[in-house]
Amino acid sequence: MLTLQQIKENPEYIIARLAVKGFDGKEAINKILDLDTDRRQTQLRNDNLAADLNKKAASIGALMKQGKREEAEGAKAEVATIKEEQKAIAARLGEIEAEIRDILLSVPNVPCEMVPEGKTAEDNVVEKTGGEMPNLPADALPHWDLAKKYNLIDFDLGVKITGAGFPVYVGRGARLQRALIDFFLDEAAAAGYIEIEPPYVVNEASGYGTGQLPDKEGQMYFVNEDGLYLIPTAEVPVTNIYRDVILNADQLPIKNTAYSACFRREAGSYGKDVRGLNRLHQFDKVEIVRIEKPECSYAALEEMKDHVEGLLRKLGLPWHILRLCGGDMSFTSAITFDFEVYSAAQGRWLEVSSVSNFETYQANRLKCRYRGEDKKTRLCHTLNGSALALPRIMAALLENNQTPEGIVIPECLRKYTHFDIID
């Protein structure tokens, strides 16, 4: 969430930038400003009364020690009325604070200067393109047919043991998955990211920390018996490592990577979007997470983009980078770049990575801070990106690399798969 300080410093700017996200923040921001004035006054009164009570209590203690019972009793009676007043004001203060917090939670992150205006995915800006478009014959097969033909992925079996959206990878299909995971992790390690193997279920506090809760509750699988959530991405457990933490400036930047299975309910999805590997309830992903000093976060973002681009280049897939417009960005992001690969047999672009800078928005909720040279604590900037999500990479690889002889494995994966071609 935004900090009160950010809002107080420049409310007009925030309102103007929120409009880029299609969010009318005028009412909320003004309300927050009003409530804040109210809060300060109320707190002052509360604190003064509390100070008075503390003093009186101390003096009663002193009287008791001196054995001046009667005087003490008199003072007690005096305290009662002040206490009542203080109680009412403290309650009012609590209400105001809760109201401010509720409104703050409802205000999305402010898109940074580089974010283009726009309402839908149509308005995203293609920033960069690379890779060769494959020349497939007319009878090229979509990945779900290829998966069946070469016995790589069994979707029906997944339906049998769990349900739709839970594919079963078999034989060389499973091996290829593992090769991709290894490849991505090794590349991240080479780029200086420390590998983390996180829990796949998290508690409520972690859900709040990264912003899945309270509003995106329905997106996560919930283990009712234990009050735990299945992670929708490794971002959740990994970023929450730094919840309620004050880092030293020399610990920054923090660069973590994690492989995890990801679980998403994806309620309401249907049709061609969910065919085959296009959208799953369980999928594999390697995530990169960074905690940065504010002045370094945009350079870090560029580095992350380059890293993801490098992966796609090595895989030899046609790709492009989209700079998301305000309306297509997530609630918590200050700027997001999506990476898409072209899935040739389906004839469509598939999102395989999303790289974002959250600036202090996430850190504020997480209370992830660092101590600068001046000993003051400041909020960190948090960033994350997929590097990469597997299923759509798998889909594109199968489709784009199909030949009459079989599916050709990209060079960079061969040392992991131990086979060059799936035939």
Added chain:
RNA sequence: GGAGAGAUGGCGGAGUGGUCGAUCGCGGCGGUCUUGAAAACCGUUGUACUGAAAGGUACCGGGGGUUCGAAUCCCUCUCUCUCCGCCA
């Protein structure tokens, strides 16, 4: 699953109703000494809100209660640990 113990500052660990935001030790920071370091000694050392500042307020797992006054008493929730059982 059964039984028990516990949750205090970066860590360890005191504190069972009144100058306790909290003894002490370790660690950290600053200094003395030293060519430098170590050792020793001295000082310092949480977070947040509020205030121009001085200061004030809150926080001893969370929430509630008793009391003039709670880290300390009561209720409740959560979590952790130990032993037994089961088990990858």
